[in-house]
Amino acid sequence: MSITVRAPAKINLHLGVGAPRDDGFHPLTSVYQAVGVYDDLTVDDADGWSVDVSVSDWMDRSHVPLAGDNIVDRAAALLAAHHGLAISGDVHIDKAIPVAGGMAGGSADAAAALVALDRLWGANTTDDDLLALAAQLGSDVPFALLGGTALGTGRGEVVEPVADAGTWWWVLVPSPIGLSTPEIYRHFDRLFPDAPAVPPVPEALLAALAAGDPYALASALHNDLQAAALDLRPDLQLLIDAGEAAGALRGVVTGSGPTCVFLTESADDARETAAELRAAYDVVLVTTGAVAGAHTVTYV
Ligand SMILES: C[C@@](CO)(OP(=O)(O)O)[C@H](O)COP(=O)(O)OP(=O)(O)OC[C@H]1O[C@@H](n2ccc(N)nc2=O)[C@H](O)[C@@H]1O
Numbered sequence: 001m002s003i004t005v006r007a008p009a010k011i012n013l014h015l016g017v018g019a020p021r022d023d024g025f026h027p028l029t030s031v032y033q034a035v036g037v038y039d040d041l042t043v044d045d046a047d048g049w050s051v052d053v054s055v056s057d058w059m060d061r062s063h064v065p066l067a068g069d070n071i072v073d074r075a076a077a078l079l080a081a082h083h084g085l086a087i088s089g090d091v092h093i094d095k096a097i098p099v100a101g102g103m104a105g106g107s108a109d110a111a112a113a114l115v116a117l118d119r120l121w122g123a124n125t126t127d128d129d130l131l132a133l134a135a136q137l138g139s140d141v142p143f144a145l146l147g148g149t150a151l152g153t154g155r156g157e158v159v160e161p162v163a164d165a166g167t168w169w170w171v172l173v174p175s176p177i178g179l180s181t182p183e184i185y186r187h188f189d190r191l192f193p194d195a196p197a198v199p200p201v202p203e204a205l206l207a208a209l210a211a212g213d214p215y216a217l218a219s220a221l222h223n224d225l226q227a228a229a230l231d232l233r234p235d236l237q238l239l240i241d242a243g244e245a246a247g248a249l250r251g252v253v254t255g256s257g258p259t260c261v262f263l264t265e266s267a268d269d270a271r272e273t274a275a276e277l278r279a280a281y282d283v284v285l286v287t288t289g290a291v292a293g294a295h296t297v298t299y300v
């Protein structure tokens with residue numbers, strides 16, 4: 001048996017961050033959107049267990065950990081323990097989501113592994129149990145299962161779909177050098193010692209999504225981690241300025257960065273903005289949201 005599951009990258013349309021909780025995690029009010037940049041994870045029947053990775057030609061394979069350190073190993077161990085099963089399968093991850101880019105590529109692979117191994121092992125895990133296992137693997141993993149556009153609360157792991165009437169066109173500019181998520185959160189704490197206990201829900205942004213209005217959405221995009229990311233990587237401000245000068249309605253850092261995402265008015269505008277940015281930046285992607293969460297694409 002061979003199963004391929006495709007899982008999307010996410011961007012944060014809104015990321016409100018509060019003061020750290022007793023467990024060290026930050027309370028979040030996040031609006032996630034799944035966009036059309038995917039990792040494909042294939043698992044084949046095997047007696048033993050192996051994980052290997054290939055990456056898009058513009059990515060550096062050495063940035064993805066192997067030999068037991070991949071988040072897919074943790075996903076397999078958790079699902080197997082949940083059902084009292086032995087771990088088995090040969091896994092291949094084909095990555096197109098930038099690594100350590102603020103786009104939850106590791107979380108996408110973890111979600112894809114849960115879906116693929118559940119089927120390979122015939123485990124029939126309920127949706128609620130899959131979401132609970134996902135939350136144990138990482139704050140962003142439940143959203144990678146859900147996809148679409150969703151509000152994330154708690155530490156980001158409590159997700160519920162929100163009304164989204166738009167087809168949104170995005171230009172994405174990853175960076176060859178990633179940013180560490182824990183380091184960005186630590187820097188946020190230094191910059192904002194008076195962050196609230198619970199960040200407020202972004203009503204204007206939710207209304208813009210429900211109305212499908214790109215101008216309203218552009219002005220409502222917000223990321224509380226952006227100041228920390230720009231402090232550590234001042235070059236990102238130049239990128240945001242360049243994208244907006246090239247015709248994007250608005251550019252922001254996504255998640256803990258360093259990927260910057262630019263909202264445009266249409267497919268044509270996205271292509272024109274991307275073409276201008278390509279004069280100065282090596283990797284510029286055009287994509288849409290919202291797309292589906294982790295789903296099976298091949299089953300033989
Ligand atoms: C910042 C965000 C925004 O969506 O995305 P990325 O930039 O990583 O894609 C997420 O909060 C990242 O979620 P994820 O990458 O799943 O984080 P986890 O594995 O749960 O935690 C990694 C580390 O990030 C910090 N962390 C994460 C989530 C949270 N609500 N508060 C935190 O302080 C903690 O230091 C934790 O040890």
Ligand SMILES: Nc1ncnc2c1ncn2[C@@H]1O[C@H](COP(=O)(O)OP(=O)(O)O)[C@@H](O)[C@H]1O
Pocket residue numbers: 063064065069070071072093098099100101102103104105106107109178179181255256257
């Ligand atoms: N399958 C995987 N793909 C990418 N990174 C992984 C994976 N498994 C573990 N990691 C580790 O997780 C870190 C965060 O990766 P990633 O999820 O791509 O970024 P982000 O948290 O910024 O969205 C990486 O630096 C890497 O060390």
